Amino acid sequence: MRFSSDEGEQRYDAVVGVASRTVVGLDFDGTLAPIVEDPAKAHIHPAAGEALVELAAEVAAIAVITGRPARQALDLGGLEEVGDALQAAGKELFVFGQYGNERWSSGRRRILGARPPRGLATFERDLPRTLRLAGASEAFVEDKGLAVAVHTRRLPDSEEAFERLLPPMRELARAHGLVLEPGRSVIEVRSAGSHKGMVVNRLAAVLDAEGFVFAGDDLGDVEAFEAVDELGRQGLATLRVCSASDEQSALVEMSDVVVRGPDGVLDFLRGLAADARARR
Template sequence: MEFTSTDGERRWAAVVRASAEVVVGLDFDGTLAPIVDDPAQAHIHDDAGDVLVSLAAQVRAVAVVTGRPARQALALGGLEEVGNAIGDAGKDLYLFGQYGNERWSSTNRRVVGPRPPAGLATFERELPRVLRRLDAAQAHVEGKGLAVAVHTRRLPDDDAAFERLLPELEELAHRHDLVVEPGRSVIEVRSPGMNKGVAVRTLVDELDAGGFVFAGDDLGDLEAFDAVDVLAADGMPTLLVASSSDEQGALVDRADVVVPGPDGVLDLLRRLTDEAAATRA
């Protein structure tokens, strides 16, 4: 784990002191689960469940905040079992799926979410024609119920395909009153008004948080970073963690701490757990 400045070290110490009131928010892909070519195979890190259960005993709550559909994240993360163990310790696990449009918790074990956005079905019908025109017909299109994601990772030159597709999909989305969330070799189209920053503020308000840690790896986490920065400016103990890799460093310049992928995230959470416990010994 690498602090980006002396401010990062100071913020770490403040979060440890306030750990009993801290909410820890975690992205899924690239943060708790390694990035893989097939999104359906992005299972949570083997050690993550045990680490989250230990962490939950030392903080106000743990929350997974992801662009994935909630049910998909529950399955790939084994999060219902993790939630059982956290609940047995008298704490809660929260899951915000589809950037916060869907919610699940270890105490309210059903996924709650809105209807699909108006315009999404028409967007999906028009999408294949756009992909063919841009020589990207083989892109993997993932329907999420409340959103649709176009993955370029499997294409021969995924970076070039991404650059060709992004402005065209932004224009098509705009015509249907939808918004675009670009990520690592993926362009997601969904309804406006919800993002990970809103999820952060919801957690703070509902849990009366006295501190916040957020770990993410990609552009979709920027709104969460922005929300945490506002909390820090208001005097709350906070920490921003970038899960970085050779192919992704979008958040490094914004983070207080940089760690090497999911392995590094789990090492940081173990350290937070240990130092938080030591403050109460």
């Protein structure tokens, strides 16, 4: 774990001091699960479940906030079993899928979601032509129900294809009333009006949090980092944790703590639990 500054270390100490009233938000891919070529095989780190259960004993609640469909995150993360363990300990696990458009909790046990956005069907109809003109016809297209993600990781010129696709896909999304979200070798198109920062604010308000920690790894987490920063200005104890990689460094400058990938995230969560336990 590396603090970005003396202020980052002070913020960590403040969070430890109010751990029992702190909400911990976590991205899924690149934070709890290693990035892999096939998104359907992005299983959670094998030690994550145990670390989350350990942490839950010291904090108010844990939330997984992801661009994935909630059902995918639940299945790939074994999160229903983690939720069972938290519920038995009197704590709650929340899973927000598709940037907050889907919600699940260990207390309610069912996924609540929105309808597919207007324009998504016609966007999908026009997408193959856009991919073809950009020389990326072989890109993997993932239909998420409420969004569409185009993965370039499997292409031989992955980074170049990603850069080629950004402008035409952004224009296509705009033409259909949708927004574009770039990630690590993936470009996602979805409805406007919901993002991870909104989920952070909602959780902080509903749970009457005194502290908020969020860990993420790429551009899809920027709004969450910004929301956490604003909560800090409002007087909450806050901490922004970057799961850094060689592929993406956009969050490093916004972070209070920088760790290395999911292994580093889990080490951080264990350390937070241990320090909170010692402070009790």
